[in-house]
Amino acid sequence: MAPPPPPSTLIRSKNFVAQPVVASFIAGGVAGAVSRTVVSPLERLKILFQIQSVGREEYKLSIWKGLAKMWREEGWRGFMAGNGTNCIRIVPYSAVQFGSYNFYKRFFENTPGANLGAGQRLACGALAGITSVTCTYPLDIVRTRLSIQSASFAAIQRKEPGARLPGMWATMSSMYKNEGGFLALYRGIVPTVAGVAPYVSGSLITDIIYGS
Structure with a gap:
C-alpha cells in the first residue's frame, strides 16, 4: 500500500497558524494595530499634554x-x-504579549492543559508584559519623539520651513549615535516595566474572568 502523500504547503501553513502561540501572536498584533490607529489622535494629544512646561504651553487647552x-x-x-x-x-508588542503568555503558561501548568490559578496567571501576565515591553521599547521612545517633532512648540528647535522631518530610522540612528548608544534606546525602561507588569497581569486576569 502506497504511503499517503505529504500535506500540501497550504495545509502545513494552516496547521502552523492554528497553533495557540502562533494564533495568539497574529491576532494580538492585528488587534493592537487597529486599536492604536483608531485612538491615534488622542494618543498624540496625550503626549503633547504630558510635555507641557515653561516655554511649552501651546497645548494648555x-x-x-x-x-x-x-x-x-x-x-x-x-x-x-x-x-x-x-x-x-x-504589532510585535501585542503579538509578543499574547504569544509569550501562552509560552510561559506551559511552565506554570500543574499538568499539560490544566487551568491556571490566579497567582499563576499573575506571574504569566507579568512575564509577558516584561517581555513585550523589552522587545519593543526603542520603538516606543522613537514614537514619542516623532509625535512631538512637528508640534507647534516654540521651544522645539526647527529646521527651515518645509524641511523634511527625520523618520523612524533616522531618529533611532541619531539617538544611538548622539545620546549614549544602545542604552539611549532604553532610557526609562525600568519604571515602564515596573508599571506594565502589574497592568498586563491585571488585564489578562480580568479578561479571563469576564470571558469565562
Whole structure:
C-alpha cells in the first residue's frame, strides 16, 4: 500500500497558524494595530499634554480645542503623527504579549492543559508584559519623539520651513549615535516595566474572568 502523500504547503501553513502561540501572536498584533490607529489622535494629544512646561504651553487647552489645534495646523497628518511607528511597535508588542503568555503558561501548568490559578496567571501576565515591553521599547521612545517633532512648540528647535522631518530610522540612528548608544534606546525602561507588569497581569486576569 502506497504511503499517503505529504500535506500540501497550504495545509502545513494552516496547521502552523492554528497553533495557540502562533494564533495568539497574529491576532494580538492585528488587534493592537487597529486599536492604536483608531485612538491615534488622542494618543498624540496625550503626549503633547504630558510635555507641557515653561516655554511649552501651546497645548494648555481642553481635549477638543487641542484636537482642533492639531487639525488646523497639521491636518490629518497631525492626527497620525507617530502612528506608523506606533503600529510597527504595537504589532510585535501585542503579538509578543499574547504569544509569550501562552509560552510561559506551559511552565506554570500543574499538568499539560490544566487551568491556571490566579497567582499563576499573575506571574504569566507579568512575564509577558516584561517581555513585550523589552522587545519593543526603542520603538516606543522613537514614537514619542516623532509625535512631538512637528508640534507647534516654540521651544522645539526647527529646521527651515518645509524641511523634511527625520523618520523612524533616522531618529533611532541619531539617538544611538548622539545620546549614549544602545542604552539611549532604553532610557526609562525600568519604571515602564515596573508599571506594565502589574497592568498586563491585571488585564489578562480580568479578561479571563469576564470571558469565562
